[in-house]
Amino acid sequence: MKNQLGGEITIGGIRLQSNVLMAPLAGYTCFPFRLMVERLGAGSAYTEMVSADGLKYNNQATTKLLYTDDREKLKCVQLLGSIPTVFEKAAKSELLAPFQIIDINMGCPVPQVVKAGEGVALMEDMSKASKIIEACKRSGKVVSVKCRIGRNREKIVIEEFARMCESSGADMITVHGRTRDMMYEGEPLYEYIKAAKDAVKIPVFANGGIDSKDKAECAMQQTGADGVMLARFGFERPLLFAELTNRPTTETKLSLVMNQLALATECFDELSVLIYIKKLSSYFMKKLPGTKRYKQELYKAGSVAQVRGVLGKIFGEA
Template sequence: MKKLHIGNITTESNVFMAPLAGYTSYPFRMICRKLGAGLAFTEMVSANGLKYNDKATAKLLCTSDAETLKAVQLLGSVPSAFEYACKGEYTAGFDIVDINMGCPVPNVIKSGEGCALISNIPLASKIIEACKRSGKVVTVKFRPGFNRKKIVVSEFAKMCEDSGADMITVHGRTRDMMYEGEPVYGYIEAAKNVVNIPVIANGGIHSDEDAVRMMDRTGADGVMIGRYGLENPLIFARLTGKDTNETKLSLILEQADIAISCFDELSAMEHIKKTASYFMKKLPGTKVYKQEMYNCGCMEELKKTLIKIFGETEK
């Protein structure tokens, strides 16, 4: 693992936390960065929502000066909305804009957003160029094609670079694979072979060994970890050689304190309950633990319950 140069920015490591809707809010991003993640992206944010000052959308951009190297992911299909969002006050403190061209969810596709953009290369190019006019570092996350008969990964990667992208992230699954099945290393390798900008490999990383294998087989410049990063963020420390005594309990309690500092109590509790649920994945007795946790009515009660739950599971 190594430092990575992205445009005029240098990250401390080439192991990143992926943007995940509903989860990668400010408290969780801070934990990932503390454990060694070179970047941790916001959950996807609607470019149109920022253009029209939607309060719920703006709330997703909660951050502070303590978060260095801020990276926002934008979703949309209108170049002018992207340009407005990138130049606007909501993203003024963010160093990197990542463009979501990989989300496979049907409602996103129907709107011509996310993965739909790999089928409209001219529009995708205009969106990248619009974001670049903000002067920010711009990255693109995309899938290699809609299915194995419609692979456009090489052409799309080259277009991203030619349009001004400073880095690309390639999810190794086609759109029809959604989030299931083994990623195809060859698709990511194909992108790496046609561009000179950094290429990050994403998809199907569920262990340290998966991350190393992904790097070895694709020749990628780094890896981006998705759902497994939620389940066990300590993977960032292991992959980057970060010395830490943190446990899941200490990490969830620290997140709770950060959440209270930037959200109202109800929102903070909602975030912690969702994150803790992922932390409990595959542990025996999870169903009972979750029920006990979701019955908590205030943050102090929730903290006591978390101490009990993780105290038992981490003995």
């Protein structure tokens, strides 16, 4: 049966409110953002990648990345690393106790990550990738994998990789339809996401370049995937979640950004609040006519009160 965009889906026994997911985005998918998209209909939203090994330091940075509370109904964390025993320890740790789903990063193409044998490097070391999935599964949690389609067009390994994920116990796979060499540019190659979907029985999600309802429907249709995962365009336009999941909303960019400001102020120190809100506002301002003149004012704002004033001008008028 054809999967419906926006419908509910079960992953490893956990019911998600929709099959439109929010990707992990380093530097972006903090607790306030995840809460916002969950409320707008996202089926799940992941923390940005967190070093599995780095958890042992339990420092301020980790605390901030892992911040969550009861308002976030489904808690999903993404881990980065290369050593199965380290993953097992992390997955079973107290720090990750609140999280129901653990995603394993097997798609990051950043050179220093790949050099360390992490991220997309694991697609070329399937026996290690398999051990990592098994290690995470021993925590008893639901485990997903996020990967690409291969190193380059000559080395597409996604079909075999998807089978390995399934036989190692993964509950779901998200396939970013680009190769490692494509980084974040170029049209995603949906035919290879289809190949992954056809190769396994566990749910497969399509990721890459989805910036509208038309694109999401096209991705579902061309890949046969069980759902889609938004990334950059989900950050730029969170209202897409409401649209793709057919949830009527009266929210506007102004109400969203003001709510995010209040929420971030509750959870983070002022500097972190300013960094996050400026980043979010810049994305919200993309393609919004007449907002350019406020950019300098926004970047110069040095306190939450000042930022609040500028946001009113930018989005109040928009």
